[in-house]
Amino acid sequence: MDNSQLLHVLVAxxxxxxxxxxRGWHERNIRAGGRIAGIRTFGLLAVSGALTGVLLPLLGPGISIAIGLGITLLLGLAHWLDSGEDHDxxxxxxxxGVITYLLGVITLVGDLNLAVATAVMTTIVLHFKQTLHRALEHLSDSxxxxxxxxxLISAVLLPVxxxxxxxxxxxxxxxxIWLLVVLIAGISLTAYFAMRLTGPDKGVLITSLLGGLASSTALTLSLxxxxxxxxxxxxxxxGILLAAAIMYPRILLEVAVVNxxxxxxxxxxxLAMTLGCAASAFWFWRRKEPFGRIDTSKVATQPFQLLPALKFGALLVVIMVIAHGIQAQMGEQGLWLVAIVxxxxxxxxxxxxxxxxxxGSISADTxxxxxxxAAITNTLVKGGLALFAGHWSLCRPLWPGLALAILLALLTLSLI
Known part of the structure; x- marks a missing residue:
């Protein structure tokens, strides 16, 4: 065994x-010797896997399978004997224990980074047992x-x-296209659960902060x-200004994923639009009227709906075709018209x-x-929705904040 193999055994x-x-902390109240496996046993399981990896070139893959089956049988027997006493x-x-043995094998014959990451994730899952069980108890059928x-749409449909x-x-x-649909659906589902955890009576600002992750336009209409x-x-x-302020970092997140x-x-x-909307939101929040009870169910009522995701995919296809067609006929500058629409x-x-x-198809500047x-146009739409669905009293504080964000964006764009 060379120094490199010794290092891998120590990592295992x-x-x-x-x-x-x-595992030892979880069963810390059980008397010594009453646990199936503790810190020493798990450490030795990983070492046995690492030593098996050392023997693989000499004895072939059969040795790894045989030792793995033996360890599984021993752990299963210990569990059977223990469950007869405490009915657990x-x-x-x-x-x-089986995973620990396999991690030891991987440290010698596989990817060491994979072994470390898997060990950390396994420990986290084991530690948050009670949290996960409580979460399951509160999840609804929907x-x-x-x-x-x-x-289904990410792990099953996407790979094929x-x-x-x-x-x-x-x-x-x-x-x-489908990857982008999954991205938007994932953001929406995350926003739903984040909103659900805060409770329905936390107020407009928390609702706006979370609802802006899913759809700042829909939230504008609701408020x-x-x-x-x-x-x-x-x-x-x-609240509307805060939701708009969340939209611009969301755009940066989407761009960071794609390009x-x-x-x-x-x-x-x-950043300029974010600061403009956020500063205006803070300004009017400091001068707000007394709080009332806000029904956040008006913002998000379903955790996930497949039909809206499919509609987004269809819209994405149409925009892609139009964008490429305009580029082919009118050049890159024609894409700006598509962005506005x-x-x-x-x-x-x-x-x-x-x-x-x-x-590769267009320049970064375009x-x-x-x-x-597109962000400026959508910001203007929020002002129109406020007038259409709300009242002029809502537009008086809202429009100056939106106008400030647009002005800052235009100034910044002209300087780049």
Whole structure:
């Protein structure tokens, strides 16, 4: 055994003892010798896996399988004998022991980084047993269904889609389109659960902060309609402005996932709009009327809906085809017209489209300008929705804040 192998064995011992530390802490009230496995046993399990990895070149893969089966049988027997005393039939410790042995093997014959990451994730899952069980007790049927639907469209459907271009002008890549649908659906589901955890009575600002992650436009419409039943225009305006302020970092997040090379040119304008809306929101929040009870169910009622995700995919396809077609007929400058039109309803689709096209089809300057124009258009739409669904009293505090954000964006864009 050379020094490199010895180092890997020591890493395996450390990983096994990490998992054993959690298991030992979890069963700390059990008398010594009454536990199936503790910190020493888990450490030795990992070392046995590492030594098995050392023997693989000499004895072949059969030795790894044989020792693994033997360890599994021993752990299973110990669990059977222990469960007869305390009637605890959970298999967690047995499974953790098998994983620890496999991690020891991986440290010698596989990816050391993978072994370390897996050990850490295993320890975290083991430690948060009570938290996970409590979460399961509070999940509704619709929430479980939402999680499963997201898993279906991401882990099942996404890998089987072809990762190549089709259609006119080579505008459509099924894998990339569906990946973007999954991205938006994941953000929306995350926002729903974050809002659910805060409770329904936390107020407009928390609702806006979380609802802006999912859809700042939908949240604007909801709060504007509340103005008739809840005449608190300054508070509601600050909520809309805060949701708008969340939209611009969300754009940066989407660009970072698709084409991070655009961030150096894009973040100044998005930061300027964020600061403009956030500062205005804070200003009117400090001058707010007395709080009322806010029904956050008006903002998010379902954890996940497949139909809106599919509609977003269809909108994304249309915008992609139009964008590539205009580029082919009118050049890159024509894309700005598409960005303005797309921003009337949604900024996510055009943001993801232009970020993807900037990888080779268009210049970074064109993409950044188009995304900024879409953000400006969508900001203007929020002002229109407030007037349409709310009241002039809501527009008086809201419009100056939106105008400040747009002015800062234009100034920043002209300086880049």
């Amino acid at each position: 011992l450390a990983l096994g003892m990490l998992i054993g530390l959690q 039939y959970g298999m967690t410790t047995v499974i953790a 929430e479980i269904r939402g999680i499963l639907q997201l898993a 889609l072809p990762n190549q271009t089709y259609g006119p002008w080579g505008a459509l890549n099924p894998y990339e 504007a309609r509340m103005n008739d039943r809840l005449p608190l225009p300054r508070l509601l305006a600050s 991070p090379g655009l961030l150096p040119e894009l973040w100044p304008t998005m 797309a921003g009337l309803t949604d900024v996510d689709a055009i943001t993801l489209t232009l970020a993807r096209m900037a990888k 993409a950044v300008t188009g995304i900024t124009l």
